[in-house]
Amino acid sequence: MSSHKQERKHKRSKHEPISNDDYFVKSAEFRMWLKEEKDRYFNDLDAEKARHYFKKFVKAWNRDELEEKYYKGINSAQLSSSDNTGYKWSFAKKLDQHELDSVRDSVDTMTGGGRQQQRGGRRAQAVGPSRPPTTGYDQVEEEEREERERAERRAQRKAESKRKRDRREEYLDEVAPKETGREAQMAKKRALNAYHKRERSPDVELDESDLYGGGDDFKAA
Known part of the structure; x- marks a missing residue:
């Protein structure tokens, strides 16, 4: 019965559901979500905290609570260094x-x-009427x-x-x-x-x- 409920829940979702095993696959989306939604930086978290927040990210993802950009996919090149750590390099x-x-x-x-x-x-300076080809x-x-x-x-x-x-x-x-x-x-x-x-x-x-x-x-x- 529970499996049927879960299946119906996934059918209602507009996006492919994810799980805690997608920690690496959804790393870029997770880091941006941390910065924009939780005002936290990935590099400032230890492993336990990072996993804790990723579980919250998974729940929000599967409930279709995130902005559409997360579901479309975020390339790591789109992340600036400021999305990973609060320390800003002046140079x-x-x-x-x-x-x-x-x-x-x-x-x-x-x-x-x-x-x-x-x-x-x-x-x-060669602007104006065209000139014949030169050699x-x-x-x-x-x-x-x-x-x-x-x-x-x-x-x-x-x-x-x-x-x-x-x-x-x-x-x-x-x-x-x-x-x-x-x-x-x-x-x-x-x-x-x-x-x-x-x-x-x-x-x-x-x-x-x-x-x-x-x-x-x-x-x-």
Whole structure:
């Protein structure tokens, strides 16, 4: 009888129900819910408290009490560091700008960006009626511009790949260390599987060694 009641209850729900076993799969949604609904930070909680609040999150989820954004799914990239901890790094924005500047400097080094910058003023003045195609100096200049754009795209993809690897490591540090011993290894594997399922982007390809580490990583653990 109780199973029939439970089945009817799930049919009334607009969304797929979850359980306490979805602790890792729904980690991103849980962290945002903690910050926005409970004014608490995931990294400030010990394992017992985190599980306690996750049970409340599961109940709210299954009762359709959450905002629609939680059911649509939240990528960990949507979470800022302030959603995980109350400590704010004053240099965070400066670090992002420094990373962007480093990418641009690398592109300049590969493509002779200094010369391109000097010639940019002359190109900017070429506004008005179209001119017939030219060769020689202008052709070389155009080829350098195209090469610069390609190099910048490559550098941006490389930086994005690094950010994704860093986010993966932060994700594992946030969820897996909550457990100990053999359970910690199993938790880390589950976290990796959940991350791999949620975070893969078609724009940045990550091979297995990037996602899981070397083949002997878990054996050595």
